[in-house]
Amino acid sequence: MAFMLSLMYFLTVRYATKLVIYITAFMQVVMGFVTSIIYFARHSYAAAVIFLLLTIFYVFCFFSWRKKIPFSVLMLQTVIDVSKKYGNSFVVSAAGGLVATIFSIYFAVTLVGIYAMYHPGGTACGKDGENCGKAKVAMLIIFITFAAFWITEVIKNIIHVTVSGVYGSWYFCSRKPSGFPKGATTGAFKRAITYSFGSISFGSLVVAIMQFFRQLCTLVQVGEQAEGNAVGAFLGRFLGCFISLLEWLIEFINEYAFSYMALYGKAYIPAAKVRLFLSCPCI
Amino acid sequence: MTHKDPSPRGGEANSYYHPNQAQQPWGGNQEQPESLPSPPNVPLPVNTNMTYAQAAFPQNAFPYPDDSPIHEQPPPVYIPSTPIKPEKSDKLSFKEAFLIEKPKWNDIWASVLFSLVSIGFLIVSGFAFSGYKHDKHDAKPDTISLNSNIIIIL
Numbered sequence: 001m002a003f004m005l006s007l008m009y010f011l012t013v014r015y016a017t018k019l020v021i022y023i024t025a026f027m028q029v030v031m032g033f034v035t036s037i038i039y040f041a042r043h044s045y046a047a048a049v050i051f052l053l054l055t056i057f058y059v060f061c062f063f064s065w066r067k068k069i070p071f072s073v074l075m076l077q078t079v080i081d082v083s084k085k086y087g088n089s090f091v092v093s094a095a096g097g098l099v100a101t102i103f104s105i106y107f108a109v110t111l112v113g114i115y116a117m118y119h120p121g122g123t124a125c126g127k128d129g130e131n132c133g134k135a136k137v138a139m140l141i142i143f144i145t146f147a148a149f150w151i152t153e154v155i156k157n158i159i160h161v162t163v164s165g166v167y168g169s170w171y172f173c174s175r176k177p178s179g180f181p182k183g184a185t186t187g188a189f190k191r192a193i194t195y196s197f198g199s200i201s202f203g204s205l206v207v208a209i210m211q212f213f214r215q216l217c218t219l220v221q222v223g224e225q226a227e228g229n230a231v232g233a234f235l236g237r238f239l240g241c242f243i244s245l246l247e248w249l250i251e252f253i254n255e256y257a258f259s260y261m262a263l264y265g266k267a268y269i270p271a272a273k274v275r276l277f278l279s280c281p282c283i
Numbered sequence: 284m285t286h287k288d289p290s291p292r293g294g295e296a297n298s299y300y301h302p303n304q305a306q307q308p309w310g311g312n313q314e315q316p317e318s319l320p321s322p323p324n325v326p327l328p329v330n331t332n333m334t335y336a337q338a339a340f341p342q343n344a345f346p347y348p349d350d351s352p353i354h355e356q357p358p359p360v361y362i363p364s365t366p367i368k369p370e371k372s373d374k375l376s377f378k379e380a381f382l383i384e385k386p387k388w389n390d391i392w393a394s395v396l397f398s399l400v401s402i403g404f405l406i407v408s409g410f411a412f413s414g415y416k417h418d419k420h421d422a423k424p425d426t427i428s429l430n431s432n433i434i435i436i437l
Contacts, residue, residue: 106408109408109411110412113408113410113412116411117411147400147403151400151401151404154397172380178374181375181376181380182375182376182377183377186377187376191377195387195388195389196389198390198391198392198394199390201390201394202390205396205397264381265381265386266389
């Protein structure tokens, strides 16, 4: 069912691109106003005012972006046409999504298993409670959580590098006499898991560290809130927001750095520098 | 702060970064362009009637005295490799299209560290999975177990 709905949405975006963009923007505004009205009705005035201001801001932004919609339509249609023409990108995305889903299940089972084994009274506990304890459970959960963040990022970025190779091949080679290179998807994938694997791991590690610290801040914030410590909760939330901004910035850099890596085989730092230079020529 | 030229060396993308090195436009034997919106054209020389040789070295660049019987005609003009109309060539592989002159394994330390962390994760998960094993006689109401039905539900 989800697959059919996704396919229908995909085809709708391709053949009625402008309409989809306008409908999406309209629905965004409507949902914002409806949410604000609901909060007003529930006497949650702070949330209502925030949603109202955000919706008005979005309306202002949409009117300033209207002139760029034809360009967005062209970009969307081109991207979809390339993916349809060189359908291996779908195969790569589907396979990668399946691997990521299986891994997430594997991680969940591992997490529960660790708790079942090592919490006081668990299956690994000895007669006097040795070989288990809350500290051991915490350490192991911290380790596998960090590992899960990193492994998930690496899987995602291998897919990204592979698909970037396909689109880069179309962009640079489709009008050349030699045409679209043969085996572009396989070639890009091979490069991603061999020469560029270290760079992908490096870029993914930076994001995983940010995600891990953001998760820690959330736990601190929830814990402080449960104990009634407002200052601690505020600091935890503030730090979490700051780390979220950093994470967004690093992912922004990584997105194009990995595409650059896919085509030219550069290491992570040089590719990230090129990405920063494209954004800020003053650097 | 000066920035090093980020353009790659070699490969199909070279003309994108160095438009002055773009070749002459193709002739009538060019393969028909695809229906997809085309990538942007690289800028071409304005006067395309002239070859690079004629633009760089005009005929009267090296005049000789009229009374010299030997040199009645100007010497042959140096003609660098003229751009030839490219013919349709065999398809390149991805490796050839985006050639890396000296391929190397980048950031090896990160791949080693990732491998170690992944192995550690597998070891911990192995211990965790062993915790799911229970004898039937030891089964308690609050015992967590793992079987095929639970995996399907997950």
